[in-house]
Amino acid sequence: MNSLTAKLTDIDKVIHERARLGIMSLLAATADITFVELKQHLQMTDGNLSVHLRILEEAGYVAIEKSFVERKPRTAVKITKKGRAAFKSYIDALEQIIQRAKG
């Protein structure tokens, strides 16, 4: 590892994937958000978004709640405490890489 790089192992790989980073960033900025809203913001397909949400849920970073509103299914997604802490650590790691590179 030279001064401009950090080992990829230092970075949380669950969050590091671009689509999941987008999901975590949106969730960090909102109290809760529906599956439909996430899909609209991220321009992702249902299947792709579901796969990434499942990975984040298995890591304990997001909580998914399914309910019915006016007889229509509603899937709400929230960031968990563990997810927020991991997201903060990820941002800290990015900032460290940049600071280290700039001396």
Next chain:
Amino acid sequence: MNIREAEENLQLIRSMMERGTRWTGLPAYACFGAAACGIAGWALSISRGLSFANPLDAPALFEIWGVVAAIAAVQVIAFTVASAQRRGEPAWSSLTRGIFYAVLPGLFTGAVLTLVMPAEQRPGAWMLCYGTALLGLGIFAGWKANVAGALFLACGAITLCVVPVNGLSMMAASFGGLHALLGSLLLLKRRDHEQLDG
């Protein structure tokens, strides 16, 4: 990870967090509808020879502008809900809840001031309170709502502070003209969303 990738990821985080609190669900035609309501209120008041400067006209003006506000609000809500449904988005979401709480103080203050202020000062107070509510909306809807909100504040200040200004004319200019301006601004092309799929 190299510095370039780190910077790109930080940029992605910034833009996504901003997008999460950005609302683009206000249809331009709802603003034109509100503008039409404002102009109709002005025309009706003028045709009946009413003036905010005459205390005897206060009940009639209160009725006209109360109905105008109610119709404008109902059509804005109806068009916004219909627009959200067309896009497959929930009309009542965490974002629209935030907007509701951001505009509520301005609208509530306007309603209370209507009850206690002399009739000739109501137009200016309404513009100031509505401008405040629009600036609350601007937190989520961006610069277009902020511009309209700031202009409403300017109109309200002029109406309250410059004595010879005609309240009815300013109502037409603000609730008619500024809503039309906001509708026109909303017609400007919105930046396409970044693709993250795949």
